[in-house]
Amino acid sequence: MKTRDRILHTTLELFNECGEPNVTTLQIADEMDISPGNLYYHFKNKTEILSELFDWYEREIGEILDVPETSLDVEDQWLFLHLIFEVIARYRFLYQDLVNVMSRHERLANKFKKIITKKTNASRLICQNLAEQGILNANPKEIDALCKSIVLTATYWISFSTVIDGEQSDDTLNQGVYQVMTLVLPYLREEERALLREVGESYL
Amino acid sequence: MKTRDRILHTTLELFNECGEPNVTTLQIADEMDISPGNLYYHFKNKTEILSELFDWYEREIGEILDVPETSLDVEDQWLFLHLIFEVIARYRFLYQDLVNVMSRHERLANKFKKIITKKTNASRLICQNLAEQGILNANPKEIDALCKSIVLTATYWISFSTVIDGEQSDDTLNQGVYQVMTLVLPYLREEERALLREVGESYL
DNA sequence: GTCTATAAGGGGATAGAC
DNA sequence: GTCTATCCCCTTATAGAC
Numbered sequence: 097m098k099t100r101d102r103i104l105h106t107t108l109e110l111f112n113e114c115g116e117p118n119v120t121t122l123q124i125a126d127e128m129d130i131s132p133g134n135l136y137y138h139f140k141n142k143t144e145i146l147s148e149l150f151d152w153y154e155r156e157i158g159e160i161l162d163v164p165e166t167s168l169d170v171e172d173q174w175l176f177l178h179l180i181f182e183v184i185a186r187y188r189f190l191y192q193d194l195v196n197v198m199s200r201h202e203r204l205a206n207k208f209k210k211i212i213t214k215k216t217n218a219s220r221l222i223c224q225n226l227a228e229q230g231i232l233n234a235n236p237k238e239i240d241a242l243c244k245s246i247v248l249t250a251t252y253w254i255s256f257s258t259v260i261d262g263e264q265s266d267d268t269l270n271q272g273v274y275q276v277m278t279l280v281l282p283y284l285r286e287e288e289r290a291l292l293r294e295v296g297e298s299y300l
Numbered sequence: 301m302k303t304r305d306r307i308l309h310t311t312l313e314l315f316n317e318c319g320e321p322n323v324t325t326l327q328i329a330d331e332m333d334i335s336p337g338n339l340y341y342h343f344k345n346k347t348e349i350l351s352e353l354f355d356w357y358e359r360e361i362g363e364i365l366d367v368p369e370t371s372l373d374v375e376d377q378w379l380f381l382h383l384i385f386e387v388i389a390r391y392r393f394l395y396q397d398l399v400n401v402m403s404r405h406e407r408l409a410n411k412f413k414k415i416i417t418k419k420t421n422a423s424r425l426i427c428q429n430l431a432e433q434g435i436l437n438a439n440p441k442e443i444d445a446l447c448k449s450i451v452l453t454a455t456y457w458i459s460f461s462t463v464i465d466g467e468q469s470d471d472t473l474n475q476g477v478y479q480v481m482t483l484v485l486p487y488l489r490e491e492e493r494a495l496l497r498e499v500g501e502s503y504l
Numbered sequence: 505g506t507c508t509a510t511a512a513g514g515g516g517a518t519a520g521a522c
Numbered sequence: 523g524t525c526t527a528t529c530c531c532c533t534t535a536t537a538g539a540c
Binding site: 117118193194198199205209212238242245248253258260262281282283 | 319321322396397398399400402403404409412413416417438442445446448449452453455456457459460462463464466478479482483485486487
């Protein structure tokens with residue numbers, strides 16, 4: 097792997113572990129056993145590294161969000177949510193210091209906002225689809241509120257469980273998926289509600 | 301007002317506006333038109349200011365959380381939630397950089413964790429009460445998940461709306477209360493659900 | 505591409521005069 | 523209680539040799 101790529105990977109790891117505001121360029125260089133001068137040969141500044149990592153994130157999350165045009169059954173939704181959570185976990189530094197990072201980088205803030213919108217729209221598409229099939233019983237207003245809750249939960253789940261559990265475990269993501277599913281649960285038709293409860297049981 | 305108190309109030313304002321990690325002791329002193337030396341006469345360091353502000357927060361939120369021993373009707377819950385949101389808003393700097401602040405101050409992290417637990421327990425008490433009255437239809441597991449969602453939403457609502465709306469408006473808190481209420485809505489008996497929908501309409 | 509050395513600036517914190 | 527002056531450390535970023 098080229099030095100430039102190693103810098104990006106090392107930085108991503110450190111950002112996730114320590115929080116972006118707490119990581120210095122010197123720390124990144126130290127971790128890799130290269131000189132700070134070398135780091136600045138490859139990147140103009142810390143912002144440029146952050147920016148490129150954000151582009152990675154944007155591409156990865158975009159690929160997943162573009163998928164759900166076709167209707168998803170309950171199992172598919174489970175998988176879909178999992179994929180979303182995995183990307184969020186991989187770039188959790190963005191979420192852990194969300195307000196802070198975005199307030200210092202307007203360009204990223206705008207892009208992130210668009211991604212949130214995209215997520216909300218994807219949720220709504222899925223819910224409306226379920227509603228049309230008669231599987232989900234909710235009026236448009238309720239669907240709007242539900243989708244907002246879904247996106248909010250997905251956005252902050254990892255941070256929240258970090259705060260309450262101290263550390264992240266292997267189950268953190270599973271629990272996040274489950275938590276989102278419980279938001280949808282009460283709106284489901286009896287049949288699917290039972291199914292979802294069952295899957296949930298085996299899940300935790 | 302004594303200088304010591306003025307420092308605390310000014311700091312709280314700056315923390316909320318700029319984020320705790322972005323506020324320097326010099327900035328605080330400048331804002332108040334006192335010298336940095338004077339600030340350090342009253343407080344050993346920045347952490348001591350933060351710590352005392354946290355104590356304020358802890359006391360204020362504690363006072364509200366200790367109340368709901370008696371059962372609350374739907375209107376009372378509305379008010380209760382409002383009070384919680386108001387305290388969170390007054391100390392929103394804690395929530396906006398939650399992981400960051402807590403990772404740098406272990407003592408605060410432990411206390412904050414306890415407050416989250418207290419909030420969850422208060423939610424559960426209210427929900428169980430409603431369930432016993434037959435107003436809320438949910439099994440214990442669903443109530444657990446519901447309470448987690450309630451606390452998570454209350455915790456991150458202000459940060460979330462800052463990110464998606466850019467700025468906070470006068471309605472931010474109202475919308476937060478509404479959003480939490482929609483989490484409970486689908487579990488309610490038809491009667492109360494209609495009532496809550498009605499209140500919600502007039503609310504937004 | 506990579507290193508060492510270092511400049512420039514900021515932020516936390518203290519000393520000592522008033 | 524308050525101010526000015528200052529110190530020290532850390533962080534970013536650059537210059538110039540290899």
